[in-house]
Amino acid sequence: MNKAAAWGLIGSAITLVLATPALAQDALGTAVATDYDAKLEALFLDFHANPELSYKETRTAAIIARELRDTGAIVTEGVGGTGVVAIMKNGRGPVVMVRADMDGLPLAEDSGLSYMSKVRQVDIDGIEKPVMHACGHDTHITSLIGTARRLAAMKDQWQGTVVLVAQPGEERIGGAPKMLADGLFTRFPKPDYALAFHVSSGTPVGKIEIQPGISASSSDSVDIIIHGIGTHGAYPHMGKDPIVMGAQIVMALQTLVSREISPLTPGVVTVGAFHAGFKHNIISDRAELQLTVRSNDNKVRDTLIAGIRRIAENVGRMNGMPDDKLPEVKVGFESTPVTINDAQLTNRITKTFAKRFGTEALLTNEPQTGMGAEDFAYFVAPNTDVPGLYFNVGGTPQADIDAEKAGGPPVPAHHSPFFKIAPRESITLATEAMVTAVIDLLGPGNGPTAN
Incomplete structure (x- = not known):
């Protein structure tokens, strides 16, 4: 072999090693993608087309409860109103809570999507209103189900308890305290860690925004x-x-x-x-x-x-x-109150995400661009002694963001009638990230591989 060919092989090997964390489709990534095609996509489309207002999420909660029961979890409905709590036990070990919010907004959808909502519903104030998933909660609950399905299939890689929470009323920032008042941390195993994510229309698909400190105002x-x-x-x-x-x-x-x-x-x-x-x-x-x-x-x-x-x-x-x-x-x-990510937990999961997805997939020092609020704060407030992590997953193709910067159509913001995200990319990355985080906290080693 001549010297040029040898350097070529070495260069290719270096490139492969550097790219592997971000690009390799290992068993977990493949399993999540397969699950999306077989199950999760249909659930997402149904959730999006049939949103429900805060504290009125009865149909949504019933579907989530059914799907979580199918994983073998012990499911309790009606917690804090329409909330769903599923317990997945796998021996002795820490307790990790994974939370997803499930309510829509009183907004008439104008996204132009083939599956856009045409639903109207009587709100808790007695007034009939249009309803839309204009903040991505349909993405969150779909990923919650995907996370439960993967964890149920990977019990040889973790030990402890996972508490899966479908929370009502986040848009009225009141569902979390209602669930706590109904015994979320007393009737059910109290978490040693609490995790949640939000899909972000302002962040490119394939990116995860994660950083310690303030995550919501x-x-x-x-x-x-x-x-x-x-x-x-x-x-x-x-x-x-x-x-x-x-x-x-x-x-x-x-x-x-x-x-x-x-x-x-x-x-x-x-x-x-x-x-x-x-x-x-x-x-x-x-x-x-x-x-x-x-x-x-x-x-x-x-x-x-x-x-x-x-x-x-x-x-x-x-x-x-x-x-x-x-x-x-x-x-x-x-x-x-303010939602604050626990520094130690955030640093730990950031390192885990970097190993799995590559540092180029992580946004770890992004400036705050608004003062959105999040009632996940109640679960991880100082009086609960529960360290929490709330991260964002990109929801918009980079090409759309680039087009906006070049003077093209703006990327629809959250709570806009035009809001939309790329569901496959958002849900699969969020699910893979959440499974990775849970197994890091409950299992040995540097990260999971799927069964």
Whole structure:
């Protein structure tokens, strides 16, 4: 063999070794892909075409329960409303919880997909609304089933207990505390680790975003009820105008983020709705504001909520309202703290993912691009003593992202009527990643191979 040919073989071998972690289709990857074609794709299409609103996910929950029972897991339905909990035991060992959210959004789908939703459903407020999976929860629950199927087939590679959770009501950021209140960590094995993922329309397929620290902001829905004294619009001096007080509150709230928290610390106070009055010439006796409040620090969250109370009440005093008629500030049930990834757990799984998928598949230092919230935070809050990891899986083909950057059509955002992701790529990668993470936590060695 001549020297050039020898160097050629060496170069090819080096290239193969470097590419193997990211590109090799080993037994697990093949098994997940086969499962997608045989089972998971049909489930995804059904879930997408038949979404259900928060706390109304009865059909969805029944399908998930059926599929998880088929894996041999012990399944309990109706946890925290429509939640499903499946226990898969395989000897002594740690407990790992894998959670997926399953509710849709009150939105009319306009994605143009052949399987797009045309469903309408009566919401918990009694109003019929269109329903759409505009945030990828159909992807999450499909992957949950895929994860359960693979783990059931790979019991020779892990030992312990897996708790598979299909959670209701994430879009109202209330399903997690409802499940906890119904005994998720007391009636069932309490996890030593909790895992979850979200499909991301802004991240290319084939990529996993994982990093320690903040993975989702806090969110609080706040209602302010402003009491006034009604009168004729031509005689304003005879009453107290709640619309004027409301306007003063709205403007004063703008100083909370700009003047009461550090400019290096993110925070949001948005007034999303202002309702008052019924007629041109009547000063109402009531106005209502609806706010969303976001932060990346629970102390900042407390500062913002306290500031809203202080501003609202003192605007009432400034306008001469008695103490029993001051504006009322109500922090709603749609509230969640900051979601924080456990540093040790995140570092461990990051290394495991790097070995399996290659470092080029991982996004480990991505800047926060918004202040979305996630009630997974309740499962891994400091008072639970459960370390958690929440990662993102890419959902959009790189070509679509490149086209947008070149001036083409924008990639549809989450909660958009045009939202869509690449289901096969998203579900198979998410499932393979979740199985890999669970087996790393429950089994010896550097990662799984499938049966």
